[in-house]
Amino acid sequence: MQVTLKILRYDPNGAAKPHWQTYQVESEPMDRVLDLLHKIKYFQDGTLAFRRSCGHGICGSDAMLINGRNRLACKALVKDLGPSITVEPIRGLPVKKDLVVDMDPFFDAYRAVKPYLINDEPPPERERLQSPEDREIFDASTKCILCAACTTSCPVFWVNGTYVGPAAIVQAHRFIFDSRDRGARERFQALGASTGVWRCRTAYNCTEACPREIPVTQAIEEVKRAILFDKF
Amino acid sequence: MAHQHDVIVVGAGGSGLTSALYAAKGGADVAVVTKLYPTRSHTGAAQGGIGAALGNVEEDHWEWHMFDTIKGGDYLTDQDAAEIFAKEVIEAVIELEHMGLPFDRLPSGKIAQRRFGGHTKEYGKAAVHRAAHAADRTGHMILQTLYQQCVKHNLTFYNEFHVLDVILEDGVAKGLVAYELATGEIHTFKAKAIIIASGGYGRAWKVTSNAYTLTGDLQAILYRKGLPLEDMEFYQFHPTGLFPLGILLTEGARGEGGILRNDSGERFMERYAPTIKDLAPRDMVARAMYLEVREGRGVGPRKDHVLLDLTHLPPETIHKKLPDISEFAQIYLGVDPTKQPVPVMPTAHYAMGGIPTTLWGEVIADDSNTIIPGLYAAGEVACVSLHGANRLGTNSLGDLVVFGRRAGIAAAKFAKSAEFYDLSPEVSGPSRERVERLRNQSGKESVASLRTALQQTMQDYASVFRTEELLARGAEELKELFERYRYIGVQDKGERYNTELVEAIELGYLLEVSEATVHSALNRRESRGAHAREDYPERDDKNWLKHTLVFKQEGGKVCFRYKPVVLGKFEPKARTY
Numbered sequence: 001m002q003v004t005l006k007i008l009r010y011d012p013n014g015a016a017k018p019h020w021q022t023y024q025v026e027s028e029p030m031d032r033v034l035d036l037l038h039k040i041k042y043f044q045d046g047t048l049a050f051r052r053s054c055g056h057g058i059c060g061s062d063a064m065l066i067n068g069r070n071r072l073a074c075k076a077l078v079k080d081l082g083p084s085i086t087v088e089p090i091r092g093l094p095v096k097k098d099l100v101v102d103m104d105p106f107f108d109a110y111r112a113v114k115p116y117l118i119n120d121e122p123p124p125e126r127e128r129l130q131s132p133e134d135r136e137i138f139d140a141s142t143k144c145i146l147c148a149a150c151t152t153s154c155p156v157f158w159v160n161g162t163y164v165g166p167a168a169i170v171q172a173h174r175f176i177f178d179s180r181d182r183g184a185r186e187r188f189q190a191l192g193a194s195t196g197v198w199r200c201r202t203a204y205n206c207t208e209a210c211p212r213e214i215p216v217t218q219a220i221e222e223v224k225r226a227i228l229f230d231k232f
Numbered sequence: 233m234a235h236q237h238d239v240i241v242v243g244a245g246g247s248g249l250t251s252a253l254y255a256a257k258g259g260a261d262v263a264v265v266t267k268l269y270p271t272r273s274h275t276g277a278a279q280g281g282i283g284a285a286l287g288n289v290e291e292d293h294w295e296w297h298m299f300d301t302i303k304g305g306d307y308l309t310d311q312d313a314a315e316i317f318a319k320e321v322i323e324a325v326i327e328l329e330h331m332g333l334p335f336d337r338l339p340s341g342k343i344a345q346r347r348f349g350g351h352t353k354e355y356g357k358a359a360v361h362r363a364a365h366a367a368d369r370t371g372h373m374i375l376q377t378l379y380q381q382c383v384k385h386n387l388t389f390y391n392e393f394h395v396l397d398v399i400l401e402d403g404v405a406k407g408l409v410a411y412e413l414a415t416g417e418i419h420t421f422k423a424k425a426i427i428i429a430s431g432g433y434g435r436a437w438k439v440t441s442n443a444y445t446l447t448g449d450l451q452a453i454l455y456r457k458g459l460p461l462e463d464m465e466f467y468q469f470h471p472t473g474l475f476p477l478g479i480l481l482t483e484g485a486r487g488e489g490g491i492l493r494n495d496s497g498e499r500f501m502e503r504y505a506p507t508i509k510d511l512a513p514r515d516m517v518a519r520a521m522y523l524e525v526r527e528g529r530g531v532g533p534r535k536d537h538v539l540l541d542l543t544h545l546p547p548e549t550i551h552k553k554l555p556d557i558s559e560f561a562q563i564y565l566g567v568d569p570t571k572q573p574v575p576v577m578p579t580a581h582y583a584m585g586g587i588p589t590t591l592w593g594e595v596i597a598d599d600s601n602t603i604i605p606g607l608y609a610a611g612e613v614a615c616v617s618l619h620g621a622n623r624l625g626t627n628s629l630g631d632l633v634v635f636g637r638r639a640g641i642a643a644a645k646f647a648k649s650a651e652f653y654d655l656s657p658e659v660s661g662p663s664r665e666r667v668e669r670l671r672n673q674s675g676k677e678s679v680a681s682l683r684t685a686l687q688q689t690m691q692d693y694a695s696v697f698r699t700e701e702l703l704a705r706g707a708e709e710l711k712e713l714f715e716r717y718r719y720i721g722v723q724d725k726g727e728r729y730n731t732e733l734v735e736a737i738e739l740g741y742l743l744e745v746s747e748a749t750v751h752s753a754l755n756r757r758e759s760r761g762a763h764a765r766e767d768y769p770e771r772d773d774k775n776w777l778k779h780t781l782v783f784k785q786e787g788g789k790v791c792f793r794y795k796p797v798v799l800g801k802f803e804p805k806a807r808t809y
Contacts, residue, residue, distance in 0.1 A: 117332025129341030
């Protein structure tokens with residue numbers, strides 16, 4: 001089948017403003033949008049820029065706004081999108097070229113929540129023990145691949161880029177609710193600040209956007225409650 | 233632009249980040265140069281687990297793990313490496329847990345373990361629970377945990393920098409030249425020690441589990457300089473690639489009880505490996521699958537694949553322990569593995585061969601183990617040789633942390649007593665020229681078409697089963713592809729985010745590692761591990777119990793030297809399971 005792909009292109013160093021470019025691509029229903037982007041890049045227009053690596057939804061390189069929703073290009077199939085597909089860069093991060101955005105602000109927010117196990121007690125000789133039930137509590141948050149689909153779908157983040165955003169909060173959740181971690185209070189400084197969790201207006205865009213099916217909004221609510229009731 | 237760091241690590245996957253952390257711990261100023269963003273590296277795609285004789289589920293010993301690794305490697309494994317590995321991987325797994333890795337747990341609170349191919353108790357009696365896991369995203373959790381530690385320790389990263397050259401003068405490593413994707417700028421890096429940890433080259437084949445970015449860059453850079461690559465004929469095809477895409481479905485699926493079936497529903501592995509059946513090592517399972525298809529027992533309208541059957545497992549096991557691969561089957565094939573068996577065929581997966589190193593990751597320049605001062609390698613890019621002729625499942629993740637750690641420690645120690653060398657301004661000249669030529673030449677060959685041709689060549693002539701005739705044809709076609717590569721052209725002439733240019737450079741690397749692979753395979757006239765020669769079906773210990781070192785001489789001629797296998801307490805025996 002013929003698919004029409006409309007791609008928002010932009011080179012901030014060039015003369016042209018952001019503009020739509022349309023491509024016709026022969027494709028199969030089971031093709032991924034990533035396959036179509038490759039077909040364009042390889043056989044029609046080598047100047048199209050986008051990121052990708054693993055090609056099956058694990059590395060988090062290719063989050064894009066596809067038919068109005070944030071998705072990974074390697075997990076979005078033609079059969080689910082129809083013959084007319086629009087592709088734009090994810091929103092709220094500066095566009096570097098075409099579908100490539102500056103990920104540094106995203107990773108700065110990640111770093112702000114101290115995304116690592118904090119526990120100064122000397123570890124035992126063998127593993128720290130953790131019950132399967134305690135392990136289960138933060139299971140969903142460990143699936144995060146840092147693709148930024150959630151953060152860049154958040155209307156609060158679009159308006160105010162200083163908001164740490166859903167992805168950073170999911171990362172914080174992953175540690176706050178890990179029975180081995182002792183760093184909740186340290187993290188609450190960043191999370192309780194005016195740029196932290198209270199910015200969230202529960203729009204649920206993040207949950208819908210997450211390609212890993214993490215209940216992002218629920219994780220944010222759990223962090224809010226932990227701060228509010230001084231759970232740690 | 234010029235930079236300098238005591239230790240520079242190339243690659244931000246499992247071995248790169250581990251070695252960076254350990255080099256930093258050793259007091260060195262460390263930087264990581266990676267062609268991706270951190271956490272995008274392909275360690276994150278590893279699924280099933282990391283094998284270590286923790287003995288959490290049942291009795292286990294490092295000696296058993298050592299034996300399995302050697303037997304799995306068809307006795308080409310260096311036994312000193314296997315011993316160090318089997319011992320040190322236990323503490324490495326404990327250390328990952330201490331770093332925060334969220335392993336699955338047993339009711340006792342200890343790390344959970346599952347069965348995996350070729351891992352046995354009492355030297356082959358039955359499958360053993362050895363693979364420590366976090367659902368089917370163990371690699372993802374290792375990569376995330378290691379990066380978290382890098383954030384904690386505030387390591388320096390150069391993201392989206394493509395290494396173009398390793399500066400070696402007078403037999404000493406002095407620095408790197410790299411291309412910055414964001415600007416097109418060429419950078420030079422001075423370093424006292426360099427650790428190469430840039431991963432494998434699965435993209436040489438048409439059907440692969442590997443990321444688009446795994447193109448053998450650093451193997452090729454050293455090979456072009458006349459340095460050897462070791463055991464390149466041994467390339468692993470993972471049995472259960474999602475058919476026809478090649479996306480990995482973990483061996484852990486069979487570890488949890490999954491069964492491979494042919495067109496009549498027969499559990500065919502019973503015929504090939506009566507003791508451990510579906511949990512035989514990957515080389516044997518991959519061959520069995522090919523034979524089933526070849527003998528007309530394949531599935532589907534073209535009878536060109538087999539089935540991975542999980543339908544007898546409780547749906548809860550699949551949802552809890554194998555959530556990601558269930559999703560892959562669902563998304564990419566529309567198959568629900570709790571209800572239908574999943575079409576599978578082998579997929580190009582892992583290089584046992586690579587840059588030869590000592591047990592401390594020091595890169596070796598020849599067959600008398602001459603070390604290149606300041607140059608280290610670890611992980612899939614390296615060949616230590618732990619995996620011999622065939623790697624066991626889970627041993628790649630163990631390799632990353634055990635030998636990544638050793639390379640990091642050794643590099644930091646070396647850097648302490650070393651000085652920076654002055655680099656002449658011309659040092660980046662050849663790289664700059666190469667980039668400019670590729671960008672500006674208006675050749676008629678397209679990168680994509682040439683790469684497709686290369687991948688088809690490797691698929692047809694250098695995959696699971698090999699013969700003299702096939703490999704010789706492959707070598708001939710490669711020669712033509714090298715010639716055509718001289719005439720490639722890119723459309724994108726821009727400086728910024730020129731990913732087309734980068735792919736043209738990467739294609740050049742793929743050609744080199746493919747050449748090393750095909751010629752090494754042509755040269756080795758025996759069958760051992762993953763290298764199955766139908767014209768030489770037997771293992772030949774008398775003539776071939778030795779490591780291949782393949783060199784590219786000036787003028788492009790390929791030649792060979794050999795290195796003895798480090799033997800030890802496990803005498804080479806016939807390999808049955």
